[in-house]
Amino acid sequence: MLSRCLRAGAALLLAGCLSARQADQVAGAEKERNAQQQKKDPNQKEKASADLADLMGGPRLDQAAVERGRKIFIPTCGFCHGNDAHGKSGPDLVRSALVLHDNKGDTIGPVIRNGRSDRGMPAFSSLSTEQIADISTFLHSRAADVSNRFTYKIGDLITGDPRKGAKFFNGAGHCDSCHSPSGDLAHIATKYEPVELQRRMLYPAPNLIDLYLGKQVKPPAPSKVTVHQASGEEVSGTLDHIDEFTVALHDASGWYRSFSRENAKVDIHDPRAAHEALLPKYTDDAMHNVLAYLETLK
Numbered sequence: 001m002l003s004r005c006l007r008a009g010a011a012l013l014l015a016g017c018l019s020a021r022q023a024d025q026v027a028g029a030e031k032e033r034n035a036q037q038q039k040k041d042p043n044q045k046e047k048a049s050a051d052l053a054d055l056m057g058g059p060r061l062d063q064a065a066v067e068r069g070r071k072i073f074i075p076t077c078g079f080c081h082g083n084d085a086h087g088k089s090g091p092d093l094v095r096s097a098l099v100l101h102d103n104k105g106d107t108i109g110p111v112i113r114n115g116r117s118d119r120g121m122p123a124f125s126s127l128s129t130e131q132i133a134d135i136s137t138f139l140h141s142r143a144a145d146v147s148n149r150f151t152y153k154i155g156d157l158i159t160g161d162p163r164k165g166a167k168f169f170n171g172a173g174h175c176d177s178c179h180s181p182s183g184d185l186a187h188i189a190t191k192y193e194p195v196e197l198q199r200r201m202l203y204p205a206p207n208l209i210d211l212y213l214g215k216q217v218k219p220p221a222p223s224k225v226t227v228h229q230a231s232g233e234e235v236s237g238t239l240d241h242i243d244e245f246t247v248a249l250h251d252a253s254g255w256y257r258s259f260s261r262e263n264a265k266v267d268i269h270d271p272r273a274a275h276e277a278l279l280p281k282y283t284d285d286a287m288h289n290v291l292a293y294l295e296t297l298k
């Protein structure tokens, strides 16, 4: 059905392919899931986002716009990007740098309107500026949800047991395979307030709200890349640049190399992927214990 819809070529074609009832069902299922999550304490999540925004001195998201954006996004974009925007056949938009830097549709608008038809992203030329701004707000709310997942515990953030946290760090959490308390994480607790330390530990990316405010942020760790060339040669290194046509990297000895993407297969490895995989695995206890342990690294 999807390919038939795509061939139809009309803008907003996918919305047309889902009946209004199906779209409502999808939206309904999502709502139900959210309701389950919030059952413990209703309004908690929204309140937490607002608290966090206040703490960081950032703007609050307009909840009505989030809802409007969700209603457009799920039936129109959810097929490919996932109803939660975390990606399916299309890329994860919650972690997209393009989305992160977007303000009311200024960077994502052109991609949505023009599409990237050669790469599987259709054009949605009939979406209005307001609708795109609402989608943008919805996507920002998804990013905020991810980084706020535990922050409603702001009040009793450091209630964990640091010794158990250390055990988790060097054991089940495998944190020690990438970090060292006397190396890269030395004095980490003096660098960040607990809420920011927790955020970075859960989701080590530039703070969305800081980016919004145009504050100076620590640049994210660079991605590793491997280029498999048609000749069979493989080259790995640190990613410098990638676009539709070329990929550039510097290898272990510091040499800068660039390749045409034609006939080459490119594997990008985000060094923070381990954190992404950890997020759903943390129990509240483990999370509190590790944070308590990190807080001892003064």
Ligand code: HEC
Binding pocket: 014, 073, 076, 077, 078, 079, 080, 081, 089, 090, 091, 093, 096, 097, 098, 099, 108, 111, 112, 116, 119, 120, 121, 122, 124, 135
């Ligand atoms: C038929 C599948 C499909 C649908 C439907 C779709 N997309 Fe995409 N989208 C893609 C693919 C595939 C890419 C990656 C294109 C590329 O590699 O450059 C993409 C890329 C994007 C990007 C760029 C991300 C980045 O980091 O560069 C944005 C933003 C985006 N889509 C938003 C949307 C929105 C909003 C909608 C709904 C209005 C939508 N897409 C509907 C498949 C889809």
Ligand code: HEC
Binding pocket: 169, 173, 174, 175, 176, 177, 178, 179, 188, 197, 200, 201, 204, 219, 220, 221, 271, 272, 274, 275, 278, 290, 294
């Ligand atoms: C596979 C490697 C890997 C594993 C495993 C890993 N991390 Fe990380 N971690 C990273 C990378 C990469 C960053 C991003 C560093 C950056 O952007 O500067 C990071 C960032 C962090 C930060 C923020 C540091 C800063 O200065 O902003 C903390 C805190 C952290 N990780 C804690 C943990 C804990 C706790 C665990 C185990 C539960 C863990 N990490 C497991 C790779 C890893």
